Amino acid sequence: MRNKKIVWFTLGGFVLGFALMIFLNSFYVKSSSNESCMSCHVHTYADSTWMLSMHYRNSSGTVTDCADCHLPAGTPSEHFMAKARMGTKDLFSYIFKSKEKINWEAKRELDYARKIVFNSSCKKCHADIFPEGISDDAVISHLYYEEHEKDYNLQCINCHLDAGHYNPSYQHGHNLAGYDDSMPDIEPYAEAATVTKFENYTETVPGTVCAINMLAIPGGTFEMGSPESEPFRKADEGPVRKVTVSDFFMSEVEVTWTQYWAFFLETQSPGRTSPSKIYANNTREDIDAVSGPTPPYGAPDQGWGRGDRPAITMTHYGAETFCQWLSLKTGRKYRLPTEAEWEYAARGGTVTPYYFEGNPRKLSAATFKNKLFGTDTAVISSNVYYAQNSHNRTGLPQDVQANPFGLKNMLGNVMEYCSDWYAEDAYSRMADGAVDPRGPETGSEYVVRGGYYLSDAADLRCAARSHTEHDAWLHTDPQIPKSIWWYSDIKGIGFRVVCEVPEELKQ
Numbered sequence: 370m371r372n373k374k375i376v377w378f379t380l381g382g383f384v385l386g387f388a389l390m391i392f393l394n395s396f397y398v399k400s401s402s403n404e405s406c407m408s409c410h411v412h413t414y415a416d417s418t419w420m421l422s423m424h425y426r427n428s429s430g431t432v433t434d435c436a437d438c439h440l441p442a443g444t445p446s447e448h449f450m451a452k453a454r455m456g457t458k459d460l461f462s463y464i465f466k467s468k469e470k471i472n473w474e475a476k477r478e479l480d481y482a483r484k485i486v487f488n489s490s491c492k493k494c495h496a497d498i499f500p501e502g503i504s505d506d507a508v509i510s511h512l513y514y515e516e517h518e519k520d521y522n523l524q525c526i527n528c529h530l531d532a533g534h535y536n537p538s539y540q541h542g543h544n545l546a547g548y549d550d551s552m553p554d555i556e557p558y559a560e561a562a563t564v565t566k567f568e569n570y571t572e573t574v575p576g577t578v579c580a581i582n583m584l585a586i587p588g589g590t591f592e593m594g595s596p597e598s599e600p601f602r603k604a605d606e607g608p609v610r611k612v613t614v615s616d617f618f619m620s621e622v623e624v625t626w627t628q629y630w631a632f633f634l635e636t637q638s639p640g641r642t643s644p645s646k647i648y649a650n651n652t653r654e655d656i657d658a659v660s661g662p663t664p665p666y667g668a669p670d671q672g673w674g675r676g677d678r679p680a681i682t683m684t685h686y687g688a689e690t691f692c693q694w695l696s697l698k699t700g701r702k703y704r705l706p707t708e709a710e711w712e713y714a715a716r717g718g719t720v721t722p723y724y725f726e727g728n729p730r731k732l733s734a735a736t737f738k739n740k741l742f743g744t745d746t747a748v749i750s751s752n753v754y755y756a757q758n759s760h761n762r763t764g765l766p767q768d769v770q771a772n773p774f775g776l777k778n779m780l781g782n783v784m785e786y787c788s789d790w791y792a793e794d795a796y797s798r799m800a801d802g803a804v805d806p807r808g809p810e811t812g813s814e815y816v817v818r819g820g821y822y823l824s825d826a827a828d829l830r831c832a833a834r835s836h837t838e839h840d841a842w843l844h845t846d847p848q849i850p851k852s853i854w855w856y857s858d859i860k861g862i863g864f865r866v867v868c869e870v871p872e873e874l875k876q
Contacts (some may be wrong), residue, residue, distance in 0.1 A: 762822060
């Protein structure tokens with residue numbers, strides 16, 4: 370009897386296990402179907418853009434389904450863990466989140482796509498990445514990918530964002546389409562502005578439709594850096610130094626696409642002048658200011674719009690060359706602001722963390738309490754484009770309030786280049802009472818200030834410092850040599866210009 374019970378229990382276990390296996394397999398198959406995915410993913414564009422993509426409409430007739438791209442094709446544990454994690458998150462969102470409040474546009478962008486598309490899934494189908502008939506540029510790009518995939522965490526989707534979901538504004542390759550059409554339909558200016566006083570003026574660039582509002586920023590003395598008591602203060606923001614800056618003019622807003630594209634259309638060049646030049650008095654020596662950027666890869670405006678939106682993705686070299694071009698065209702001395710000028714202008718005479726009211730601890734979404742209960746965004750959102758209100762893209766300057774000097778978007782929107790080399794101990798090297806300091810004489814990265822559209826409030830303080838990451842911002846650029854004009858891996862970078870006061874206008 371005992372042996373019979375063991376046999377029956379064993380047979381029953383096999384039957385139950387087999388039935389459970391069939392059930393789980395059926396559940397897995399059904400839950401991985403397109404219909405199952407779309408029952409939760411009420412994404413406005415997902416289904417229609419998929420049917421227009423190469424993963425649905427192609428000469429071979431092969432259809433690539435949702436799970437083929439959005440679940441990793443690695444080990445079974447990786448696959449099922451990703452399915453459980455993503456499925457739980459999606460089900461929670463479907464039940465508890467308002468579909469109308471989801472930013473679907475942001476979920477079409479590369480930053481989000483990189484989280485839900487896996488190289489292993491791409492390579493499962495595209496085992497041969499050097500098929501017959503691909504272009505020489507594609508061969509170079511794929512060789513670069515093979516060599517640096519793990520080093521730089523390169524993903525196929527970096528270059529093939531529209532493979533699974535068609536996007537008519539996306540283009541992988543050198544792209545000039547539509548930029549001429551985005552320029553104002555006005556007569557080019559005949560001459561530069563006439564400036565006879567230290568007061569606001571509008572610069573007009575001869576032969577172009579480029580006009581830049583320049584504000585007269587009266588010089589003064591301020592305390593540069595942040596006190597140790599300031600929330601979220603970092604070591605490179607001190608020690609606080611008393612600094613004096615002279616009068617200067619600064620552009621009211623970050624250089625716009627209209628302004629930068631006027632420079633591009635007049636100076637575009639296939640040349641690759643080396644950016645490693647000698648600097649003297651913050652001007653580049655031996656520069657050919659007529660030789661401008663090469664055509665950008667893809668759409669440097671990311672499809673967000675041109676016109677008055679800030680120009681982005683240009684390198685520090687590209688920003689400096691714009692200043693050189695502007696100087697030659699107008700006969701005035703334009704350049705990037707020094708770090709001291711930038712912070713002085715951003716503060717606008719205030720001594721608080723921001724030029725508007727607000728405690729960083731209460732405004733930052735990084736603290737545990739604020740993650741749970743949220744933050745008061747009313748004041749900061751009227752002054753700044755940042756992580757809480759930007760919808761993952763740059764904004765128009767007219768939608769935010771100006772600081773006390775009349776400057777807009779000094780904080781948030783895009784990070785802004787300064788002319789100074791970055792050093793963590795720059796303030797320790799600076800003399801207290803310095804007048805018009807220019808920063809370290811040498812360095813490997815440049816100072817960038819102001820934070821950008823994905824920054825937390827903690828990183829938008831007037832004293833907060835950051836720097837370029839030149840090599841990292843070019844990781845996915847497969848060109849040999851890499852571009853000296855456009856970055857491939859940073860969107861939130863731009864600049865504004867400063868004009869030195871002519872001697873005859875100095876008091």
